[in-house]
Amino acid sequence: MARFRLMWGLFAFAATFVAFLVLLIMQHQPSARPTAQETSIESLVAAEVAARYAVPREVPTVTRLTDVAALAKTNPSFYAGLLDGDWLVRYPRLLIVYRREEGRIVKIER
Known part of the structure; x- marks a missing residue:
């Protein structure tokens, strides 16, 4: 029984460690999406044009x-x-x- 608990504890520790590494790697990858500021400026320009001209x-x-x-x-x-x-x-x-x-x-x- 003690061996089973030890194996289960090692498995839980390894799974937690792998999840931590995956999250750490995903945090440090550069994003290809535009920033919120870039998106909002483009949306603002589109809205300003739409206010001055009948657009599709x-x-x-x-x-x-x-x-x-x-x-x-x-x-x-x-x-x-x-x-x-x-x-x-x-x-x-x-x-x-x-x-x-x-x-x-x-x-x-x-």
């Missing part, structure tokens, strides 16, 4: 323009007049460029 009910893809000069080389007619920091709000059939600092829509393409 789909969820848009929101990105911030960081290198307009390089993008202008690929499509000069679209990126002309845009600035670094402008927001690109993309729906399946609609593309909106929004300048948040001024609170206005800069360009719309269907």
Whole structure:
């Protein structure tokens, strides 16, 4: 009986130790998901655009323009007049460029 208790105690200790290691490893892995702040800024930009223009009910893809000069080389007619920091709000059939600092829509393409 004492041997059974010893084996059971070792098993419980080993299981607890393995669970602790798994939790420790999972805590230190970097997350690929955006932070809550990034998500909320994108949602806020999408809401600001929706308040100024009748947009579809789909969820848009929101990105911030960081290198307009390089993008202008690929499509000069679209990126002309845009600035670094402008927001690109993309729906399946609609593309909106929004300048948040001024609170206005800069360009719309269907």
